[in-house]
Amino acid sequence: MVKDRFLGYQCSLCSAQYSPQEVTYTCPKDGGNLDVILNLEGLKGKNLFEWVNSEESSLWRYLPLLPLQESMGEGTPFRAVGWTPVYRATRLAEDLNLNALWIKDESRNPSASFKDRASSVVVARAREIGAEVVVTASTGNAGAALACMAAALGQKAVIFAPKTAPPAKIAQLLIFGAKVLLVDGNYDQAFDLSVEASKTFGWYCRNTGYNPFTAEGKKTAALEIAEWWLTLRKQTEFGKLGVHPQKPLSIFVSVGDGNIISGLHKGCKDLAAIGVLPGENVETSNAPLGVRIFGVQSQGSAAVANAYFANTEKITPVSASTIADSISVDLPRDGVRAVRAARQSGGAYVLVSDQQILEAIAELGKIGIFAEPAGATAYAGLKKAIQSGLIERDDPVLVLNTGSGLKDVKAAMQAVPQAPIIEPTVEAVKNHLPF
Ligand SMILES: *Cc1c(COP(=O)(O)O)cnc(C)c1O
Numbered sequence: 001m002v003k004d005r006f007l008g009y010q011c012s013l014c015s016a017q018y019s020p021q022e023v024t025y026t027c028p029k030d031g032g033n034l035d036v037i038l039n040l041e042g043l044k045g046k047n048l049f050e051w052v053n054s055e056e057s058s059l060w061r062y063l064p065l066l067p068l069q070e071s072m073g074e075g076t077p078f079r080a081v082g083w084t085p086v087y088r089a090t091r092l093a094e095d096l097n098l099n100a101l102w103i104k105d106e107s108r109n110p111s112a113s114f115k116d117r118a119s120s121v122v123v124a125r126a127r128e129i130g131a132e133v134v135v136t137a138s139t140g141n142a143g144a145a146l147a148c149m150a151a152a153l154g155q156k157a158v159i160f161a162p163k164t165a166p167p168a169k170i171a172q173l174l175i176f177g178a179k180v181l182l183v184d185g186n187y188d189q190a191f192d193l194s195v196e197a198s199k200t201f202g203w204y205c206r207n208t209g210y211n212p213f214t215a216e217g218k219k220t221a222a223l224e225i226a227e228w229w230l231t232l233r234k235q236t237e238f239g240k241l242g243v244h245p246q247k248p249l250s251i252f253v254s255v256g257d258g259n260i261i262s263g264l265h266k267g268c269k270d271l272a273a274i275g276v277l278p279g280e281n282v283e284t285s286n287a288p289l290g291v292r293i294f295g296v297q298s299q300g301s302a303a304v305a306n307a308y309f310a311n312t313e314k315i316t317p318v319s320a321s322t323i324a325d326s327i328s329v330d331l332p333r334d335g336v337r338a339v340r341a342a343r344q345s346g347g348a349y350v351l352v353s354d355q356q357i358l359e360a361i362a363e364l365g366k367i368g369i370f371a372e373p374a375g376a377t378a379y380a381g382l383k384k385a386i387q388s389g390l391i392e393r394d395d396p397v398l399v400l401n402t403g404s405g406l407k408d409v410k411a412a413m414q415a416v417p418q419a420p421i422i423e424p425t426v427e428a429v430k431n432h433l434p435f
């Protein structure tokens with residue numbers, strides 16, 4: 001029964017289908033990203049709460065909707081990925097003139113970013129197929145996540161990162177005991193090198209927008225959001241929130257390669273396929289999944305948004321430059337599905353400047369959330385979307401903080417004024433009062 005759950009893959013470009021044994025990464029015909037096809041028969045028509053394993057406070061509570069045989073890593077960081085907290089951001093909502101705003105804090109994952117979701121599922125897959133070594137190219141977070149998950153299970157990991165990656169991320173890679181190779185080049189060059197190395201040495205490659213299992217891991221955030229949203233809507237307080245009862249939840253997420261947003265979309269589509277989310281006609285509904293997904297990019301790294309605005313699925317590479325290193329990508333590896341995620345869910349793309357990203361870091365800080373630049377980008381995008389009329393006062397909104405501010409302290413320090421250095425006297429303190 002469990003064995004039949006993972007049926008194979010379907011190419012997102014040419015729709016060709018493959019069995020699990022036929023391919024490992026992308027479509028052999030056109031290089032398209034592959035969607036994992038699952039056997040959802042057993043779940044169809046069932047209430048989400050009937051099949052979720054509520055004893056698991058991690059992404060493994062959704063195992064029945066993952067292409068894996070079993071959860072593993074009992075009592076380790078591996079088992080602790082996901083099930084991240086959702087905070088009600090009342091003061092920020094007031095500032096933005098919104099009735100209800102929530103932040104889902106992915107910095108609470110074991111390696112402090114959203115990437116743990118993908119890496120745990122890929123490492124689980126590596127174990128199932130008996131891969132000895134896992135490898136990835138990374139701007140830092142994907143590598144840290146893979147190294148962390150591999151360490152938790154005693155698996156060997158090789159990480160290629162640009163030598164310019166923030167030091168805290170490189171420290172994580174080294175501390176988790178991965179073989180770390182810093183590439184004298186950008187992320188895109190590290191990516192190509194890691195694929196070649198994986199072919200040469202037979203390593204199992206986790207690369208974002210290349211390995212189909214990453215989106216399966218990332219979709220678990222959508223499953224959590226759906227479970228949280230369905231639970232919230234049942235509560236009597238829901239009516240008092242001031243959100244329009246018919247309006248879909250609007251989710252904001254930052255986009256680099258486009259794999260997180262594609263994973264969120266896949267999660268919503270899987271839920272629609274079994275009847276947990278609406279799944280109306282894409283042509284006639286403005287939010288067919290009952291959830292709208294908004295992608296946010298930095299103006300300096302906007303290849304996916306450019307395609308969205310040009311109303312095409314053709315991704316043209318840019319020469320990326322942004323303070324948000326985790327979303328600094330010349331050629332997004334999951335661009336086509338990322339464009340579709342916003343378009344097909346009734347969401348949109350939004351662009352923000354580095355200055356707006358820095359302001360967003362400071363504003364999230366004031367409610368107790370420390371985001372790295374790429375994490376705060378989603379919140380900056382929400383502000384932009386409100387300004388341009390995409391989001392209205394009674395829209396329910398959830399913003400994902402995808403990574404911890406501790407990963408890039410240098411960027412954080414640019415978001416706030418410096419602290420004064422004073423003589424150790426009360427007189428000196430008085431000079432700085434009132435505050
Ligand atoms: C990787 C990453 C993103 C973007 O994810 P993509 O799949 O590349 O679009 C956003 N924020 C953080 C913190 C990340 O590490």
Ligand SMILES: [Zn+2]
Pocket residue numbers: 011012013014015016027028029030031032
């Ligand atoms: Zn194809």
